[in-house]
Amino acid sequence: MDKPLNNRAWFLVLPVLALVAFSAVLPLMTVVNYSVQDTFGGNQFFWAGLEWFEEVIHSDRIRAALGRQILFSAIILAIEIPLGIFVALNMPKKGVWASFCLVLMALPLLIPWNVVGTIWQVFGRVDIGLLGYALSSLGIDYNYVNDPIDAWVTVIVMDVWHWTSLVALLCYAGLQSIPDAYYQAARIDQASRWKVFRYIELPKMQGVLLIAVLLRFMDSFMIYTEPFVVTGGGPGNATTFLSIDLVKMAVGQFDLGPAAAFSLIYFLVILLISFVFYTVMTKEQETP
């Protein structure tokens, strides 16, 4: 199915282009501008070349934050994608019960991110939170404020709570598009449950899985508000992810130069990894 070549289609794209250019290119130029200059307050700027980039690349603190960030995103993807698929496979296909599930599952997605943080901050507290109280009455020493491992577990469980439904809903949509005839054919062939999944459901979900993986990767890599509310990046620096570090630098210490260089590197890392995902997954799609 070849699409016709038509360069007038550009006119249809123009509004989007103008809008996104206004809200992306202009600010990005400002960031580039800061990243190569130094300032001593006021409006005096001096050319600093690549100094800030070198500083950022060699900073141990930022390297540590990057390491934590990669670990976090890897754990999130490893849990949420399989769990999301699993939940989608178990969802009822139609009827009131299906609508009921859909509405309840979408609920966490529509809660403002700082409220998500607040919910888990309260939920995990040993004195007034259900989770914290239950765990400590079971004799488990749980305290996300002081213990780095507990803080990590809390942040990860919070993210799973928050976002698994997105993966599940997308997969569910993919599953719904499979015609019943496919399942009937599989039944006639007496295909096992695993084979139905592997050869019918998984290929049909590939498109939505691409979206799910990309979205989850990008958002978990940019996570800011939720861990900031729950742990504030602590204890120590245990849950200081890249965005938290960046905002600390840009707003807290007002180091515009290094912060801008940091932003650009951060952006490029996300771009690179997403591009790899995108290329790999669209390739698979083309060769069935």
Next chain:
Amino acid sequence: MAAVAESRGRGAAVVMVLYLLFLMLPIYWLLTMSLKTNREILGVFSLWPQNPTLANYRTILTDPSWYMGYVNSLIYVVMNTVISITVALPAAYAFSRYRFLGDKHLFFWLLTNRMAPAAVFALPFFQLYSSIGLFDTHIAVALAHCLFNVPLAVWILEGFMSGVPREIDETAYIDGYSFPRFFVKIFMPLIASGIGVAAFFCFMFSWVELLLSRTLTSVNAKPIAATMTRTVSASGLDWGVLAAAGILTIIPGALVIWFVRNYIAKGFALGRV
């Protein structure tokens, strides 16, 4: 429940119940807290409020500095959804129907904006909107949120549109329809569920975003999420009111999902998303 057990096995129902329980427990906890007084929250541990009170909600609904936060949030979210869908529709049509110079690069470039960390843009946005006099207006937040919502809307709509056979377009042109008339009269109803889903995602991402909306507003357009953080730090953690405010932020989202549930449930039937 019985029908579910019959058609998909009891295991599936158990999985769903467990999963939904996991999702609902923290929200339930917030709800019970919003119905307790601060003394009860900090004093006794109980699974449900002993003396349910609506005092926390009354505090919020009678104080303009609280409830205007909701109004502000709703205004910019609706503005953003309308703008995003309006500009994304023709663009998605172009991507789904034609090849043109640089189309693939453009598509990927659009998506890269979805990948830009909001933290990166906070400061430059602040300067940009201040310099053109839009600081602390609803439209500033709506435009800023277009950064990630427009690419997403284009992506979703493109998927739905590609599921509509091109013969429909061609037949309409032969029948003498002009492009705008064809688009509004024939094409848009065909992808209605796609528009619903795209609008849902725009609403969602704009409603939950805090970093940009907080940076771009101070008083007149301050979103509810930011109001919460401020009041909490000023009054020394009023848990009850905080919980009530949190519960109230969940309601608009719950309403929206209720409206689009049929679009989603009908099953993205038109294509690959």
